[in-house]
Amino acid sequence: MIRVIHRNIPALRLPDLYLGKLRRMTDQELHRLLGGNQKDAAIWVRMAASQGVTEAQLRLGRMLLAGDGLKQNRTEAFFWFERAAASGDADALNMLGRCYENGWGVAASPSLAFEHFRRSAQRGHDWAQYNLGHCYLDGNGVARNPLQAFICYRQAAMQGHGRAMNLLARCYEEGWGVIANPETAHAWYRKSAEAGYFRGQYNWASILRDAGELDEAANWFLQAARNGNQNIRRIIASVLMTSSHAGFKAGSLMVLESCCEQGEAMDFFRYGQALLLGVAGDPNPEKAAYWLQRANESGWEAKPRSHPHSE
Numbered sequence: 001m002i003r004v005i006h007r008n009i010p011a012l013r014l015p016d017l018y019l020g021k022l023r024r025m026t027d028q029e030l031h032r033l034l035g036g037n038q039k040d041a042a043i044w045v046r047m048a049a050s051q052g053v054t055e056a057q058l059r060l061g062r063m064l065l066a067g068d069g070l071k072q073n074r075t076e077a078f079f080w081f082e083r084a085a086a087s088g089d090a091d092a093l094n095m096l097g098r099c100y101e102n103g104w105g106v107a108a109s110p111s112l113a114f115e116h117f118r119r120s121a122q123r124g125h126d127w128a129q130y131n132l133g134h135c136y137l138d139g140n141g142v143a144r145n146p147l148q149a150f151i152c153y154r155q156a157a158m159q160g161h162g163r164a165m166n167l168l169a170r171c172y173e174e175g176w177g178v179i180a181n182p183e184t185a186h187a188w189y190r191k192s193a194e195a196g197y198f199r200g201q202y203n204w205a206s207i208l209r210d211a212g213e214l215d216e217a218a219n220w221f222l223q224a225a226r227n228g229n230q231n232i233r234r235i236i237a238s239v240l241m242t243s244s245h246a247g248f249k250a251g252s253l254m255v256l257e258s259c260c261e262q263g264e265a266m267d268f269f270r271y272g273q274a275l276l277l278g279v280a281g282d283p284n285p286e287k288a289a290y291w292l293q294r295a296n297e298s299g300w301e302a303k304p305r306s307h308p309h310s311e
Contacts, residue, residue: 042069049080057084058092065095065104078105085116093120094128101131101140114141121152129156130164137167137176150177157188162195166203193220198228202236209243218247225255233259237270241279249280260291265298 045063048056061080064073078099084092097116100109114135120128133152136145150171156164169188172181186207192200205220218240225236233255240252256274259267272291275284 049083052083054084054087054089054092057081058089058095061092061095074099074105076105088123090120090123090125090128093117093123094125094131097128097131110135110141112141121155124159126156126159126161126164129153129159130161130167133164133167146171146177148177157191160195162192162197162200165189165192165195166197166200169200169203193223196227198224198232201227202232206239209239214243214245215247218245218251221248222251222254225251225258230259230262234267241274246280253280263298265295265300268292268295268298269300 041059042063045056045060049060057080060070061077061084062068063070064077064080066072078096081092081095081099085096093116097113097120098104099106100113100116102108114132117128117132117135121132129152133149133156135141135149136152137149138144150168153164153168153171157168165188169185169192170176171178172185172188174180186204189200189204189207193204201220201224205217205224208214208217208220221236221240225233228236237252237255237259240248240255243249253271253274256267256271260271268291272288272295274280275291276288277283
């Protein structure tokens with residue numbers, strides 16, 4: 001049965017039209033509204049947050065933190081996360097931990113970050129378990145404890161958290177808080193890759209490459225490049241270019257081209273050089289010239305090498 005919410009909203013504080021509609025909303029209607037387009041939902045989110053709706057307080061905090069639909073204001077974001085966390089909401093507690101960890105709207109405090117991650121993790125929040133694992137592994141806000149880090153990563157990983165799976169694999173690989181077990185490490189790297197985490201995909205691809213499964217490795221490297229950041233794409237491009245495998249070579253050009261989307265001179269130059277040298281087949285001087293020219297116009301000072309067969 002749908003429960004109609006009748007909130008005690010003070011008169012004259014907000015337009016009567018909005019107040020009346022908010023009073024008549026069901027939980028389901030409110031949830032849909034708060035989850036809608038950032039800009040369109042802003043007035044409703046702020047209204048509901050001011051009336052103590054935890055979901056709205058959390059959403060408003062995130063909008064203010066990122067500047068989505070509202071002007072960025074990290075101090076106010078912290079305020080709303082704190083309001084939401086007062087109800088014991090695990091997501092809000094985790095966000096408070098992130099604020100204390102990074103100094104978002106409040107002075108950075110590793111010990112308070114740890115405490116909020118701990119409280120959220122106790123409520124079963126997977127991101128908090130993952131963040132708490134970092135605290136224990138690195139000794140941030142608490143004495144370093146690899147065993148506790150392993151336990152936290154495992155708790156999050158068992159909930160399907162892809163990043164935690166990757167770090168759980170690393171624990172098994174390096175022997176952090178657990179007896180080293182390469183086979184178990186490989187299994188968790190694969191789970192992380194299948195969960196869509198780009199670092200897990202890169203690590204699983206590297207394992208497959210070392211095992212000689214080059215076709216499958218190439219596929220996972222490309223997935224990692226698609227899902228990852230600029231740094232990992234550059235690393236993957238270098239890995240693929242150094243191999244004699246045809247799939248790796250072809251993939252390197254695809255990754256190099258995708259790197260150029262960020263508009264940086266170094267990436268223009270690397271892609272142009274790969275085309276000039278025929279990394280994945282016949283050289284393409286015309287296309288290479290275009291990208292090398294863009295690199296030059298963007299301030300790249302290195303001089304391109306001539307193709308070895310042209311001298």
